[in-house]
Amino acid sequence: MTTATAIANPNLAFIKYWGNRDNTLRIPMNGSISMNLDGLYTRTTVRFQLGLTSDQLSINGYEVTGKGLDRISYILDIIRGMANLHDRAEVISENNFPSGAGIASSASAFAALALAGSKAAGLDLSEPALSHLARRGSGSASRSIPGGFVEWQAGTSDEDSFAFSIAEPGHWDLVDCIAIVSTAHKKTGSTEGHSLAPTSPLQAARVEDTVRRLDICRKAILERDFEAFASIVELDSDMMHSVMMTSTPALHYWKPASLEVMSCVRQWRAEGIQVCYTVDAGPNVHVLCPETEIRNVEKRLREVKGVSNVLVARAGGPAKVIEK
Ligand code: DP6
Numbered sequence: 001m002t003t004a005t006a007i008a009n010p011n012l013a014f015i016k017y018w019g020n021r022d023n024t025l026r027i028p029m030n031g032s033i034s035m036n037l038d039g040l041y042t043r044t045t046v047r048f049q050l051g052l053t054s055d056q057l058s059i060n061g062y063e064v065t066g067k068g069l070d071r072i073s074y075i076l077d078i079i080r081g082m083a084n085l086h087d088r089a090e091v092i093s094e095n096n097f098p099s100g101a102g103i104a105s106s107a108s109a110f111a112a113l114a115l116a117g118s119k120a121a122g123l124d125l126s127e128p129a130l131s132h133l134a135r136r137g138s139g140s141a142s143r144s145i146p147g148g149f150v151e152w153q154a155g156t157s158d159e160d161s162f163a164f165s166i167a168e169p170g171h172w173d174l175v176d177c178i179a180i181v182s183t184a185h186k187k188t189g190s191t192e193g194h195s196l197a198p199t200s201p202l203q204a205a206r207v208e209d210t211v212r213r214l215d216i217c218r219k220a221i222l223e224r225d226f227e228a229f230a231s232i233v234e235l236d237s238d239m240m241h242s243v244m245m246t247s248t249p250a251l252h253y254w255k256p257a258s259l260e261v262m263s264c265v266r267q268w269r270a271e272g273i274q275v276c277y278t279v280d281a282g283p284n285v286h287v288l289c290p291e292t293e294i295r296n297v298e299k300r301l302r303e304v305k306g307v308s309n310v311l312v313a314r315a316g317g318p319a320k321v322i323e324k
Helices: 066-083 105-120 127-137 139-144 190-199 203-208 210-222 226-245 256-270 291-303
Strands: 003-008 011-015 020-022 032-036 042-049 056-059 062-064 088-095 149-153 162-167 174-180 276-279 285-290 309-314 320-322
Touching: 003 105, 011 139, 011 210, 011 226, 011 276, 020 190, 032 139, 032 210, 042 105, 056 066, 062 066, 066 088, 066 105, 066 127, 088 105, 105 127, 105 139, 105 320, 127 139, 127 162, 139 149, 139 162, 149 210, 162 210, 174 291, 190 203, 190 226, 203 210, 203 226, 210 226, 226 276, 226 285, 256 276, 256 285, 256 291, 285 291, 291 309
Parallel strands: 056 088
Antiparallel strands: 003 042, 003 320, 011 032, 032 149, 042 088, 056 062, 149 162, 174 285, 174 309, 276 285
């Protein structure tokens, strides 16, 4: 086979990845837990072609060169090495969700690339091997290979740093309501942010406490215990943002409207609604609730000042090879 197409969902971390032990291999300082986001996906086709002089990349119909292409070629080079292949490839990738919506497209993009690229090269990689490969492109992409609720074990080397599923998508009817407060592109991307993490005096304490947070979060998911889940997810997000805000240079991703949403969510929970928040490296707020609360939560979110839209996603499956 010289061509293959794959799709992968982005994912939302409940316990966050922030900072690397090894920036090149993307070995994280701490393990993380996430949920794949169903209905949102990247679809990528990889075609190895004799006679191409360089790799080519198009994203949403636009040709990409420079650093964006280099990051893709880095993964294709690993695949070529594994398959003993020398041909360059044409990569065509499309996202069905808007960029700048608070959903990291690098996770779904590198998961789809790892799967489509390895298949197109004639390799039949195991799920852990695909997760390793996706991780080399973007750390969080390691978690978009397995399905449902996923844990990425930090590991200490390329071999033992990969993600696996801890529960199927149908295990818990959690819904992510993404409150959009800004669609502007962030100034500091995650890759640069990870490299700044060690400059915060709070990072060591955050990392040291991670096994405890992972244990509480994993147990809460397995037992579908929303109360325990809500408090650990909010704590973890706030801890990551404390590190971001205290690095040099400081990274402040929250906008006034992000804080407004977080404060409303805390208030609604105090009123007895099962709801909690988490925020990634951007201003938009991911608001989590069980299916039974979704109509109420979505309606309330749309009424919060500064919220321009709400996207809804449930737990999604693993990355898949598809017919084009
Ligand atoms: C805040 O995986 O996007 O979303 O490895 O440099 O591509 P790179 O970083 P990335 O970082 C994700 C950071 C986060 C937290 C998380 O998803 O765990």
